[in-house]
């Protein structure tokens with residue numbers, strides 16, 4: 001195939017302990033470490049492996065965000081992507097808007113495969129890939145833990161609640177990644193230098209002419225109800241007694 | 251007054267309990283009517299079960315060969331068509347609902363609310379973000395339909411109804427794509443109690459050490475009539491299949507009793523057990539973060555604790 005498009009979202013690093021702002025207007029992101037969404041790193045790794053096997057010519061990384069997002073796109077280029085596109089918007093986009101933007105880029109680039117993370121670890125929406133597939137009228141293979149390509153088709157193993165589901169989709173298609181699909185490579189210093197010379201196109205969202213209005217309004221961020229610290233028991237007998245006390249053993 | 255449509259989840263034979271949980275969320279919306287649609291092939295029993303849930307007005311049974319497997323590409327256009335007649339379209343926040351509902355919402359030109367954990371008003375909901383480390387209030391503007399997945403760990407199943415709701419067979423004149431084919435489903439955990447609905451869950455982490463060693467977790471679970479769960483590290487290491495993973499990217503569960511052996515308590519794991527009634531943690535490291543959320547903690551070696559526990563429980 002010619003092209004694979006990979007979507008990269010910039011999110012608060014998964015190791016950061018999230019704090020809600022005291023005024024409830026959001027979570028603290030100032031001065032906090034930002035990274036590529038872990039599922040998107042896996043998406044990019046998969047695309048790179050497909051290209052390295054000789055099954056694709058070019059891997060393009062795409063982000064929809066503000067100018068800070070160039071950092072994560074550069075990391076994507078350092079991992080091995082060939083070029084990057086940043087669709088610039090001052091305001092963060094919600095999944096439906098993101099899907100519309102990606103759809104517009106798909107129209108322009110005509111990739112045979114679009115790989116996204118199954119969910120962004122900030123909004124935890126798990127929607128964008130499915131919405132893109134709907135708007136594009138193409139197959140979707142979500143929560144992928146294995147992808148095999150042959151004869152213009154992809155055989156994808158999906159991690160579902162009941163176990164592992166195998167489906168076959170015709171290309172072009174949308175795939176969203178689960179954690180066990182692969183383990184992303186580390187970026188090496190020389191690659192970071194090389195990445196600086198790779199093309200990164202910046203495109204104002206207005207030029208795409210798509211509706212990026214939020215589908216829902218967000219307000220009042222709160223910390224979750226805390227579970228209070230319980231008791232420590234010193235042996236199995238005390239443990240069993242504590243369980244009986246609570247009526248948890250019959 | 252508004253109308254609600256619920257997408258039933260089932261495996262062709264049995265209705266998944268998540269459907270009754272969505273019905274219980276729907277009850278909070280005080281709508282004029284709530285219908286359940288069952289997509290499938292030869293699945294009248296599933297429709298019967300759906301018709302027995304409290305608060306349901308009608309069950310729509312959409313049987314056709316293409317609906318035999320729950321493929322999003324096949325079901326979404328049918329849901330989007332049905333949605334014309336409804337104000338709300340709800341599905342469980344399980345891998346089934348997460349796969350199909352956003353596709354249907356986008357076809358209808360609507361956004362979606364994922365993981366509804368509380369209903370604040372007709373168009374206002376609470377949902378978790380950042381792996382449950384923050385809760386946000388979201389509101390769907392007037393004039394848009396509400397598409398939402400319901401966080402099943404936040405709701406109890408709606409009870410059985412006194413009288414069965416009527417079942418209507420429907421035929422939707424929708425052209426379906428041929429680009430997606432179901433091949434097979436490999437079920438990992440076989441006949442064991444279902445992790446998402448079990449009252450008790452016994453879980454093991456990296457500390458269990460091997461697939462072999464997991465046998466002691468299974469036998470303790472059998473003794474307690476519990477389902478078995480695992481941390482991601484245990485699944486990645488190949489100790490147990492993926493469908494046992496509990497947490498942000500696995501299953502979110504709410505058993506009465508959760509017992510964790512050799513699990514450190516990473517936030518991604520804790521996300522999955524926050525709604526458990528009682529959390530018991532056994533870990534040899536007194537500093538393990540899981541003790542910060544455990545109701546009952548025991549510092550000890552799981553290979554000593556489990557045999558003693560087995561004995562104390564008798565049999």
Ligand SMILES: Cc1cc2nc3c(=O)[nH]c(=O)nc-3n(C[C@H](O)[C@H](O)[C@H](O)COP(=O)(O)OP(=O)(O)OC[C@H]3O[C@@H](n4cnc5c(N)ncnc54)[C@H](O)[C@@H]3O)c2cc1C
Pocket residue numbers: 014038039121179454455456457458480481482483484495496497498499500501511512513514515516517518519522532533534535538550551552553
């Ligand atoms: C995006 C993302 C999503 C994730 N989603 C999930 C998820 O859904 N679920 C999940 O679980 N993780 C998830 N993780 C991984 C998570 O961050 C942790 O790495 C994982 O939960 C660790 O598993 P563990 O506690 O079994 O292993 P470890 O952290 O290695 O802990 C093992 C524990 O066992 C104890 N131990 C060892 N031997 C014994 C013994 N003999 N007796 C008693 N105790 C012993 C140790 O003291 C230690 O505390 C996710 C990570 C990312 C980045």
Ligand SMILES: Nc1ncnc2c1ncn2[C@@H]1O[C@H](COP(=O)(O)O)[C@@H](O)[C@H]1O
Pocket residue numbers: 007008009010037039040062063064065093095098115116117118119120121123124125126127128129
């Ligand atoms: N603003 C964005 N820029 C690039 N990719 C995005 C953006 N928003 C969502 N995505 C992609 O969509 C996936 C799912 O996101 P979500 O539906 O928000 O959970 C992410 O893992 C990304 O691959």
